Amino acid sequence: MYQLNYTDLKEIKLEEKPIFLLNIALLPIRQVIQQIQKDNLRGNLPIEIWFMIVDEYIKSCKPHYKSVQPISISSSAGKQIIHCRGVELDMRPFEDDTGVIKAEKWLDFPECHRELYYHTVSDTATLYDIVFLESSTSALQTPKCLFSDLIVPDVIAFLQDGECWVCEERRVVCPGCPGAKGDYFGAITGCGASLACPLCLGLEFMAVDKAYHEEYYEIVPPTEEKAARDKRFRDRLMDLKTLLFTLGPLAIPKLVGYYRAYKAKAKSRAVPIRPLPSHIYSALNILFVACVFALISTLPTFAPENIFLSTSSRLQTPNDVLFKRLAHIRPEGRLTELDDTLKPRIASLDARCLYLYYGPSILVHCPFCVSDEPLSYFWYALPMILLPHILHLFALGAATSSGIAGQEGNRWRTSAVMIGVGLAISECYLTGFGDWKANARATRAEDLNHFHWNMRIWRGLGIGAADAALSGFLWASSTNRMFVVPPTAAERMEASLRVLENARGRLGALGIVRNVVSRDDTLRRQGDAYWRQEGQIMSEAMDEREVVEGVKNALGSGRIIVTKLEEEARRFADGIIPAANAVQQQS
Numbered sequence: 001m002y003q004l005n006y007t008d009l010k011e012i013k014l015e016e017k018p019i020f021l022l023n024i025a026l027l028p029i030r031q032v033i034q035q036i037q038k039d040n041l042r043g044n045l046p047i048e049i050w051f052m053i054v055d056e057y058i059k060s061c062k063p064h065y066k067s068v069q070p071i072s073i074s075s076s077a078g079k080q081i082i083h084c085r086g087v088e089l090d091m092r093p094f095e096d097d098t099g100v101i102k103a104e105k106w107l108d109f110p111e112c113h114r115e116l117y118y119h120t121v122s123d124t125a126t127l128y129d130i131v132f133l134e135s136s137t138s139a140l141q142t143p144k145c146l147f148s149d150l151i152v153p154d155v156i157a158f159l160q161d162g163e164c165w166v167c168e169e170r171r172v173v174c175p176g177c178p179g180a181k182g183d184y185f186g187a188i189t190g191c192g193a194s195l196a197c198p199l200c201l202g203l204e205f206m207a208v209d210k211a212y213h214e215e216y217y218e219i220v221p222p223t224e225e226k227a228a229r230d231k232r233f234r235d236r237l238m239d240l241k242t243l244l245f246t247l248g249p250l251a252i253p254k255l256v257g258y259y260r261a262y263k264a265k266a267k268s269r270a271v272p273i274r275p276l277p278s279h280i281y282s283a284l285n286i287l288f289v290a291c292v293f294a295l296i297s298t299l300p301t302f303a304p305e306n307i308f309l310s311t312s313s314r315l316q317t318p319n320d321v322l323f324k325r326l327a328h329i330r331p332e333g334r335l336t337e338l339d340d341t342l343k344p345r346i347a348s349l350d351a352r353c354l355y356l357y358y359g360p361s362i363l364v365h366c367p368f369c370v371s372d373e374p375l376s377y378f379w380y381a382l383p384m385i386l387l388p389h390i391l392h393l394f395a396l397g398a399a400t401s402s403g404i405a406g407q408e409g410n411r412w413r414t415s416a417v418m419i420g421v422g423l424a425i426s427e428c429y430l431t432g433f434g435d436w437k438a439n440a441r442a443t444r445a446e447d448l449n450h451f452h453w454n455m456r457i458w459r460g461l462g463i464g465a466a467d468a469a470l471s472g473f474l475w476a477s478s479t480n481r482m483f484v485v486p487p488t489a490a491e492r493m494e495a496s497l498r499v500l501e502n503a504r505g506r507l508g509a510l511g512i513v514r515n516v517v518s519r520d521d522t523l524r525r526q527g528d529a530y531w532r533q534e535g536q537i538m539s540e541a542m543d544e545r546e547v548v549e550g551v552k553n554a555l556g557s558g559r560i561i562v563t564k565l566e567e568e569a570r571r572f573a574d575g576i577i578p579a580a581n582a583v584q585q586q587s
Helices: 007-011 024-037 047-060 097-108 152-159 181-185 203-215 223-239 248-267 278-296 319-329 337-346 349-358 360-365 375-399 402-410 413-433 451-478 489-519 521-542 545-557 562-586
Strands: 020-023 065-076 079-090 119-133 146-148
Touching: 020 024, 020 152, 024 119, 065 119, 065 152, 097 152, 097 203, 203 223, 278 375, 278 402, 278 451, 319 337, 337 349, 337 360, 349 360, 349 375, 349 451, 360 375, 375 402, 375 413, 375 451, 402 451, 413 451, 489 521, 521 545
Parallel strands: none
Antiparallel strands: 020 065, 020 146, 065 079, 079 119
């Protein structure tokens, strides 16, 4: 499929009525960009804002393709307009490689290949005018929306919703199974390979993939060759991708709103934020270590070997071929003792499904497990499934114990235990009641569900996420940022009593000190001398010119009302004297 440009319009032969593909979802933004390029809209907004608008529109725009035929092309100063009409393709199913080749010839030259009996149904009511500008100095470029040189995979991907009768939307076929659908397209090679579908991915692409599988059928391909093949396959799928949608423009404004609401609420909180208590550091360290170990356990280094991944083999690969590939990657080309023990135990399809479901250790070491009773494998694997969760519960219990985390951590103890037990029960349920035979329907290596290895990853991520979440809750609650629990009435009364007792003790100590000063002649004379000196200093200060003028200004302006001060002093004295008399009577 080729993107048409301004210079390509001169080479279009209208009399041949070629079939083009038009992304009509991009037509509105093309018109806006062309107006910006002609400086008709640029003055309304800065060019950077137009960049953002166009980029967000293209990202959030869901492509909508339609087949069209060009009617005419008109030219004017600096631009060309191609006038197209919408058509509906009426194409028969592609039954073999010959039919695909003929269909692709007809797509390029419908008028020259009428004998192929394909035809179009014109939709004369739907006309499209696509404008192409000759050149533009603007950095804002018009997105391409018109495509020529269509092939059958383009028709399947963009006009038939990706429906393929050969691979049934799996994009690969088994090239060795007798009577397979791929035989009609020359997709024939050894059994056990996952060959690119010749219909929805293309005959040429299938031929390249076929050569790769024929070369590395009985041996493990080099890492570079396998990576190149995987990249080539992904790029081909991306070329035929029909859906592009991002949630970023929708989610970011909401996240910003939530953050601003939280900041506004934090400013009006009644309980002040405090530093992290020292005993919480120990709890956070325990959770951090547990989280690190959980994440490390997800690394492939600590996982058992998966021979199907190591040899890039399908589940239906013959046992001899599978272990021949395995021997090729072993040192000196020899199988290990574990390989020899495993070889007869995964000869059947059910045994291989159980291998992917429970891992190699269970199949090799279980003395009573048989494939006729798959639950026997579960009971043997149950202690190994529960062991990491038991260790995780010990870490959660230590991190939320009152001896380590205090009252702040102990309040999360029940929730932490429920999370740890929930993770253990979830893994046991998924393992014990899952469909262990699901891989029996997989026809290519990429479709295999390596349950045992995937569950190791999900277990580590789940435990790590739980520890990280509990750490965040501990930090937020112990610093009064979130989850603040207001004190009860009894706690508030106890705190008030402690304050009163402290004030009463200080007042009692002050009374004792004054009593000692009054009884000692030397201390009493020093006290009297201090207050005489204090009175003299205050009298001299009040006689200064600046102070006198300031007092006059305050009294004259009404800022100080003498009668009001006298009334407040009288009320204060009336409240103090009865209380002092009552205290004296009690003592």
